[in-house]
Amino acid sequence: MxxxxxxxxxxxxxxxxxxxxxxxxxxxxxxxxxxxxxxxxxxxxxxxxxxxxxxxxxxxxxxxxxxxxxxxxxxxxxxxxxxxxxxxxxxxxxxxxxxxxxxxxxxxxxxxxxxxxxxxxxxxxxxxxxxxxxxxxxxxxxxxxxxxxxxxxxxxxxxxxxxxxxxxxxxxxxxxxxxxxxxxxxxxxxxxxxxxxDQEMSAGLTDCAVDTLVTSHDAFGYLADRYGLEVVAISGISPSAEPSADQLAQISSLVTERGVTTVYTETLVDPAVAETVAAEAGVRTAVLDPLEGLTDESAGEDYLAVMRANLATLQEGQSCS
Ligand SMILES: [Zn+2]
CATH class of the missing domain: 3.40.50.1980 (Nitrogenase molybdenum iron protein domain)
Incomplete structure (x- = not known):
């Protein structure tokens, strides 16, 4: 041995x-x-x-x-x-x-x-x-x-x-x-x-008509902080936190006040509440991916591809030039 x-x-x-x-x-x-x-x-x-x-x-x-x-x-x-x-x-x-x-x-x-x-x-x-x-x-x-x-x-x-x-x-x-x-x-x-x-996102999100980002859960704070946007999240830091009727009403009126045209749903979160907010305010929905996990329906095969898809979605949703 x-x-x-x-x-x-x-x-x-x-x-x-x-x-x-x-x-x-x-x-x-x-x-x-x-x-x-x-x-x-x-x-x-x-x-x-x-x-x-x-x-x-x-x-x-x-x-x-x-x-x-x-x-x-x-x-x-x-x-x-x-x-x-x-x-x-x-x-x-x-x-x-x-x-x-x-x-x-x-x-x-x-x-x-x-x-x-x-x-x-x-x-x-x-x-x-x-x-x-x-x-x-x-x-x-x-x-x-x-x-x-x-x-x-x-x-x-x-x-x-x-x-x-x-x-x-x-x-x-x-x-x-x-x-x-x-x-x-x-x-x-x-x-x-x-x-x-980072440079693509920075360039792509510099001139946006709408700076307010209305999202399902509060996942996009660091993105918004980096690229000069402001997040209003329908639920909290965790997607399982349910907003109250008062909070929903506040978000709906904020959507109107700030000229928001798109409310974002997410890949892994039930879109029902975000869809309700959008319908009430008469605006569109689009899907953002907070990259908490990939699925077959993800807009790309890895982090970089999904982030670029998010960028394209944001440029349209926030009316960026
Ligand atoms: Zn999250």
Missing amino acids: NISATGRTACATASAALLLLTGCGGSDGGAAAAGGDGLSVVAGFYPLEWAASRIGGDLVEVSSLTAPGAEPHDLELTPRDVAGVSDADLLVHLGGFQAAVDEAAESQAGDHSWDVAEVANLSLTASGDDHEHAEDEHAEEGHAEDEEATDPHFWLDPTRLADVGDALAERLTELDPDGAETYEQNAAALREDLEAL
């Missing part, structure tokens, strides 16, 4: 006894834990999954806890998901966005989880009145109810996603120093793509 085999056996015994993988797998570059050739990364939801895939390239196996087409805010994890978090080399999540994932990060992922919130610079709070996650049994663990809700939707500002990409390359390099050059190059290429997108 050689030394390496002895080491593996010792690790397997220790992990079976303790469910702790301290030190085991590290010397194998994480390959043992991944059960494959590269690092295994579990992402909380689509934009983090996409960024991790772009940066990891062929060296990293990426999966997402949020299934395609599922709404990520109120995600619940199966025991299998939780086991996946425990086995992964890295969990990439956004603290405060998905309570179940935060919980798994704390209980299962130990020091192999990374919360992107700090790098993403979550500087915005909900644009309208606070709607707390009334149906979310985990809400009380996150923040006090009367506290202003932090807006988690940073990825709709491409420059913030580029910052997360750079930091993610550093995290992957810590886990797999041999891949350093690949991660660095991929992060630079990702940044280049995101900055090109």
Whole structure:
């Protein structure tokens, strides 16, 4: 029996006894834990999954806890998901966005989880009145109810996603120093793509007749902040927050006052309430994609394509020249 085999056996015994993988797998570059050739990364939801895939390239196996087409805010994890978090080399999540994932990060992922919130610079709070996650049994663990809700939707500002990409390359390099050059190059290429997108959006949304953006849920604050628009959201930060009749009436009259011609529904949210607001005010609806998950009906095959589709939708809906 050689030394390496002895080491593996010792690790397997220790992990079976303790469910702790301290030190085991590290010397194998994480390959043992991944059960494959590269690092295994579990992402909380689509934009983090996409960024991790772009940066990891062929060296990293990426999966997402949020299934395609599922709404990520109120995600619940199966025991299998939780086991996946425990086995992964890295969990990439956004603290405060998905309570179940935060919980798994704390209980299962130990020091192999990374919360992107700090790098993403979550500087915005909900644009309208606070709607707390009334149906979310985990809400009380996150923040006090009367506290202003932090807006988690940073990825709709491409420059913030580029910052997360750079930091993610550093995290992957810590886990797999041999891949350093690949991660660095991929992060630079990702940044280049995101900055090109940012410039297109900036140019495309500079001269718009209407600056007010009426959306289903409050997902577009960072986009609006970046490109000089103002969001009025029909429901709150979470799509499950229901607006009151008073709030709906206020939004309808604001649509008229500000000359809004288009109210935006979303790919993963029931359009009924937004359609009611639009019908009452006599304006159109169009579909924006907050990129919380891709579906077969998404307007593009990845983040960049869907953002460009959003840009085209916004240019028409906001009458931009
Ligand atoms: Zn959202």
